[in-house]
Amino acid sequence: MAQLIADRRDVDFVLFEQMEAGELSKNKKFAEFDKKTIDLIVTEARNLAIKEILPTQKPGDEGCRLENGKVMVPESFHKINKLYNEGEWLAMTDAPEWGGQGMPKLVSLAANEYFHGANAAFMLYHSLSHGAAKLIETFGTDKQKEQVLEKMYSGKWSGTMLLTEAEAGSDLGALTTTAKRNDDGTYSITGSKIFISGGEQDMVENIIHPTLARIEGAPEGSRGISLFMVPKFRINNDGSIGQFNDVVCTGIEEKMGLHGNATCSLTLGSKGQCIGTLLGAENKGLNAMFQMMNEARQFVGLEGFAVSTSAYMYALNYARERIQSKNIMKPKEGSVAIIQHPDVRRQLMTMKAYVDGMRSLIYYTGRCYDRMALAQSDEEKKKISGIIEVLTPIVKGYISDRALDVTSHAVQVYGGYGYIKEYPVEQLMRDCRIFMIYEGTNGIQAMDMLGRKLGMNNGKTFMDFLGEIRTGINNSKEIPAISELSQKVDDVFNKVSEVALTLGKKAMSEKVECAYAFAHPFLEVIGDLTMSWMLLWRATVAAPKLEKLAGTLNPKDIIAKASQNKEAAFYDGQLKTAQFFIKTILPITMGKLNSIETTDGAAVEMLDASFGSK
């Protein structure tokens, strides 16, 4: 049977050969996660994803229903939700204290890749639940944690994020939901929130809403925002479910895609009966929320990647099966599978390069978390934490941008069939368009990179990130067969470093607006560089193995060998994909770098009126 969602061989390659997951069990903390166990986990996740979750993807596209304030998720979600919870998949990486499995993050990502690729709309309920639980685990009181954590991590209850309001989207400082202190130390919450994914749904007994609101008398703007834990149903002292907490779903959005996930408008306290408890310190709500946001942003990157790998597998399988037109080199041999046509190959190769690069990047980020968990010193921990900070906008912004490209290529490879609902790829394209927007638009990710991450710790953090790439390039230089590729990545690396410096300076000069008009292109070139690093790294791992299999790295002999040997074909695919990206895409990155370096001011200097008549 064709591989669905993801190519398991590639998953294993990144896990064990590139990221060396097999080494994790050498650490006491992860002792039980040896290669065999990891294999089992991935296999189990894959089975659940392909056999149970994937069949709900298309019916889920029909959407949720709202009736009398109750949201019904697609019928098929109930069964997979039960299976997902029974498998204890939500708290893979969390502390056993709260019912978690203490799994390495790296391993959990391989499982999550299959789950999100099978049905991103369904998984969104869970990833937000996880983020909400993590937030409470980090900032909650013992009582709050006792009340909700086990239930949330087990999937019995769910969690959300109540941030956005109609006039407060990207600018959370503008929000107007209020919290009035009650005599018993609780708060009465009043306000309206929009765009709340899973804000109301019928797969769980209770929903816990971490909610941003302004305590009466608090300072204006973002300095006066606090975070509250607001349940859908109040929680009795014995932990059982109490009375309705006046959180009313007033509507669900009709969207372009991701229909299986209910996007709710919620009104809190319209009857004065919505009670919340403070989460963390007064007026420090945004800080706390941003911690959760980082996890959420990485989840968005994961979603983008998972949908992309799924789209790639569909397109690849289709291209191997669909017979149409003749091979340009052998016109007399009749019609052939479209994978033989150069333009289809260009598209498949582009998709593969991004999907492979995304997988490596996502898993690498997971490995960073594991490195942090295993770090011997605070200094090391801080360094890795900084690298994760730099990676976050790349994972969220760059990957979700590319996900649209990859899914659009999938539609194109299918031709007319790609546009119709009978085939799966148009849904993937619609679903993934929101990833560029939610949890901070990609414009905001780009500003985060230029305005915060570049200058963090006086630039040391960004240098640490570049240091990781430098190490990757240096390692690749030891393999003569890829020295040309290595040099080209090195050239882009140097140019990016240069441009980072000059753009960073401009961002702190009077040319700040011009600099920020290039924040997104800047994020894009950092993303391109990161992709090339990941693909070069793959080639560095693959080349010696290929040489061993083929007895040579002579291209013709390799092709001969690879034609008969699946492993050789796989490794040669690593080399070819790196070659494609580095020789075909990186020259364009160089062009982008030249453009950023110029930092032309036209877009900023143009008068509003010049954009068009009113």
Add this chain to the structure above:
Amino acid sequence: MAQLIADRRDVDFVLFEQMEAGELSKNKKFAEFDKKTIDLIVTEARNLAIKEILPTQKPGDEGCRLENGKVMVPESFHKINKLYNEGEWLAMTDAPEWGGQGMPKLVSLAANEYFHGANAAFMLYHSLSHGAAKLIETFGTDKQKEQVLEKMYSGKWSGTMLLTEAEAGSDLGALTTTAKRNDDGTYSITGSKIFISGGEQDMVENIIHPTLARIEGAPEGSRGISLFMVPKFRINNDGSIGQFNDVVCTGIEEKMGLHGNATCSLTLGSKGQCIGTLLGAENKGLNAMFQMMNEARQFVGLEGFAVSTSAYMYALNYARERIQSKNIMKPKEGSVAIIQHPDVRRQLMTMKAYVDGMRSLIYYTGRCYDRMALAQSDEEKKKISGIIEVLTPIVKGYISDRALDVTSHAVQVYGGYGYIKEYPVEQLMRDCRIFMIYEGTNGIQAMDMLGRKLGMNNGKTFMDFLGEIRTGINNSKEIPAISELSQKVDDVFNKVSEVALTLGKKAMSEKVECAYAFAHPFLEVIGDLTMSWMLLWRATVAAPKLEKLAGTLNPKDIIAKASQNKEAAFYDGQLKTAQFFIKTILPITMGKLNSIETTDGAAVEMLDASFGSK
């Protein structure tokens, strides 16, 4: 009121200042179309589009219904269809002999921009009708023309294209619909067609289907395909409607977008009762159909452009109204309209550059048709016809690719609101995705450019096209204020010429597959060059007018003047947009050109197995 669909000032600029439509009436053929008349036509089209057609856009998204073989278009389409037909808009450019208005193509495009921008799904019924009528006008017998042309051009009857079959999409040579000659010279048609836009619908009395089929005993492949005129209802000798012609709609597709247009599966002759008449010569059906295809392809470009300009106007208006976050330069002044944020400006500017460039390109193509109609010699006619041939894949392929980018930017500017159906832009993005596919995928457009257009007439045709750009660059050199921009376009022009030569050679060498793997990037750089030419041309027209208004071309003085003077602001917008595209986008084009020049073979040399496990 905000400008909807298109900025009328810019429409007029391209019509009268760039393309000099006011000069057309100097020719006897177009004597009645003076500036005042053209103004009136555009105003009338704009009124109909904005007041009547635009309000049907969103309800049309709910789609068509199929019941017992009958297709019901969205209810709201009936009224606008009546108004559209009453205004005689379909046959604007056609011969008065068949009820046409004999209007210059250039002028018709300004009207069509508004119509297609108001509702592309509705207009698709009409553009296909027009193409079908044109085909019959060109290849039909006198009897066939008498039977259908007036009725089709008046919109009383519609027309389609019956090409695609399940196993014959991009490769029409594989089609299996058959035609059996009857004793009376007619043919009995049997087969099944899919993806037929407007294949069945209830706005018209009859539908004329130009149909590709294979006469029994004809040669295999594309050499044995003939074209037939197949009506839905047979036509009696007196022109009245006769019996049902056994063309049965068996299904309509559920699609990503463009729901208002019914995409039908048709079965012909399942009861042996489908009669067609030969259109043109036996076995020459593909040639004939390709004539119509050229018109259809240009219509797709027009659709892509029209949806883009509509998306841009929405995004611009929204960016001017939506208040969110502070101005980075004036953080103390409170929240501002998002048009003030650099990343939003970058996106608006990108959209404007493409939309402006597209408008100029589309109108320029129209002007080429008018030049051809007015040409004094066959030689001149042939030359311009050749330029149109080169423009066709750019108009279809490049514009529809960019339309996805532009509409996606519009979604992004709207943020979360962009993703929901309450706002108009997500529909535009869904609608326009098909433009990259139908009437020949953009991969096929790219192959057409590299494989046919580049070498046409031993390269003379492509040189003629480049010659037009060269003239534009030379004209711009006379304006010192834009000499830097002029030089940069010149550099890209030279590089494109160079790469065209080397890639063209490779396409005829043993590296043919590698070359074709770069056909799409090659089309893209030609498109980029074309955009920069159009924008430079605009700047060439605008600069002297701006200088006259402001008394100077000193940037500061211009901004001062433009702040108070709408015309100065408009002209300065032309200069700034050209500057943006040429200094920010063209460096990336240079990168693409370097990539194409390398023509790396990785995508072609990769083994099928290396793309992923089976």
